[in-house]
Amino acid sequence: MKPLTMTFLLLSLGLISLTSHADSDILKTRWADVKVDTVTSGLNHPWGLAFLGDGRMLVTERAGNLRIVAADGTIGEPISGLPEIKVRGQGGLFDLRLSPNFSQDNIIYFSYSEPETAGSEITSTAVARARLENNKLHDLKVIFSQQPKVMGGRHYGGRLAFSADGEFLFIGLGDHGHRQEDVQNLSNHTGKLVRIHPDGSVPKTNPFVHQADAKPEIWSYGHRNIQGMDIQPTTGKLWTVEHGPQGGDEVNMPQPGLNYGWPVITHGEQYGGGEVGIGFKKDGMEQPIWHWTPSIAVSGVAFYQGDQFPQWQGNLLATGLKGQQVARLEVNGDHVIHQETLNLERRIREVKIASDGSIYLLTDEPKGAILRLLAAK
Numbered sequence: 001m002k003p004l005t006m007t008f009l010l011l012s013l014g015l016i017s018l019t020s021h022a023d024s025d026i027l028k029t030r031w032a033d034v035k036v037d038t039v040t041s042g043l044n045h046p047w048g049l050a051f052l053g054d055g056r057m058l059v060t061e062r063a064g065n066l067r068i069v070a071a072d073g074t075i076g077e078p079i080s081g082l083p084e085i086k087v088r089g090q091g092g093l094f095d096l097r098l099s100p101n102f103s104q105d106n107i108i109y110f111s112y113s114e115p116e117t118a119g120s121e122i123t124s125t126a127v128a129r130a131r132l133e134n135n136k137l138h139d140l141k142v143i144f145s146q147q148p149k150v151m152g153g154r155h156y157g158g159r160l161a162f163s164a165d166g167e168f169l170f171i172g173l174g175d176h177g178h179r180q181e182d183v184q185n186l187s188n189h190t191g192k193l194v195r196i197h198p199d200g201s202v203p204k205t206n207p208f209v210h211q212a213d214a215k216p217e218i219w220s221y222g223h224r225n226i227q228g229m230d231i232q233p234t235t236g237k238l239w240t241v242e243h244g245p246q247g248g249d250e251v252n253m254p255q256p257g258l259n260y261g262w263p264v265i266t267h268g269e270q271y272g273g274g275e276v277g278i279g280f281k282k283d284g285m286e287q288p289i290w291h292w293t294p295s296i297a298v299s300g301v302a303f304y305q306g307d308q309f310p311q312w313q314g315n316l317l318a319t320g321l322k323g324q325q326v327a328r329l330e331v332n333g334d335h336v337i338h339q340e341t342l343n344l345e346r347r348i349r350e351v352k353i354a355s356d357g358s359i360y361l362l363t364d365e366p367k368g369a370i371l372r373l374l375a376a377k
Contacts, residue, residue, distance in 0.1 A: 026376045032309050033376035040073030041369040046362040048095035049352050062092035081137030086115040086123045089153025100166030106131050111158040116149045124149040125156045143200030146189040150176050161229040164236035168195050172226025180263040186214035193254050195219040207257030222260035228301030241301045244268035247293035261285040290336040296323025300350035306357020308375045319348035
């Protein structure tokens with residue numbers, strides 16, 4: 001592994017000493033010294049990452065490639081067998097998750113921007129599953145396709161998360177950037193969090209499954225663009241993060257059937273200024289657990305569990321694109337009580353916790369990198 005040779009600043013609302021070490025990869029925080037390694041670079045806007053359990057990693061590139069990266073950082077050839085993916089704007093290949101029984105079935109799940117027909121500019125977010133073998137996908141099946149499909153290339157959502165028991169798959173979706181009028185309407189998937197079984201079937205316990213004018217896959221609604229999801233280890237509850245407009249990035253713990261407000265209420269404002277909707281609050285609409293104003297363009301999120309940073313157990317790590325950071329949120333119950341910010345001066349798309357407690361990050365760049373955070377000895 002090669003050390004990340006650049007100057008970093010570590011800031012934390014005045015609670016961290018400001019440090020700058022030229023040609024150093026050691027960052028000093030109030031809690032620990034952090035070493036930053038570059039595992040590899042040269043990935044085209046990496047978006048999702050999964051550990052294969054043998055030191056290798058499976059990584060998606062938004063440009064439409066799925067690759068295996070070896071433990072030493074060697075990037076493999078693209079895996080064949082992907083469906084047609086429309087790569088445009090924010091669209092492309094998004095997140096991936098291994099089957100809860102991956103060691104037995106070798107099945108992976110991934111999300112992507114699916115064209116309505118071959119070559120079409122009309123798209124929406126879809127999720128497929130397939131068996132990975134010999135650098136090829138087999139028995140591919142599309143298990144979810146967001147409706148309606150629309151023109152445009154923004155706000156696909158695309159993050160995936162399995163429930164703690166592996167029985168359900170959550171899919172975070174967005175409002176396409178120009179379909180805000182659809183978000184509060186339950187007859188479509190725009191701006192929704194959906195829940196399905198891993199085979200694509202609809203759980204009978206979903207909140208709107210018996211409502212004739214609602215999509216049965218919907219779990220919660222009123223979301224602008226869900227970009228990160230993880231299961232809290234101590235409770236088994238799903239936490240999400242989503243983009244606000246100019247401000248108002250949110251942390252939520254979505255509950256079945258509840259309305260999270262977009263575009264009626266938000267803590268953000270229009271780009272360039274101006275109110276969105278009616279303001280901050282409305283009866284019957286939920287408030288976020290935490291929000292960032294101004295926006296950090298929050299992307300990935302993961303609860304920390306591991307031995308590298310024992311003081312961080314149970315903390316929520318959220319990455320920022322525009323903010324070029326990892327925000328460490330201390331959680332007490334369903335409240336965030338403190339934030340500490342690690343500024344890496346690069347757009348950070350995703351965060352994952354390895355089995356040894358080290359923290360892996362993906363940078364959102366044309367020659368994107370996998371970074372690894374370790375406790376400095």
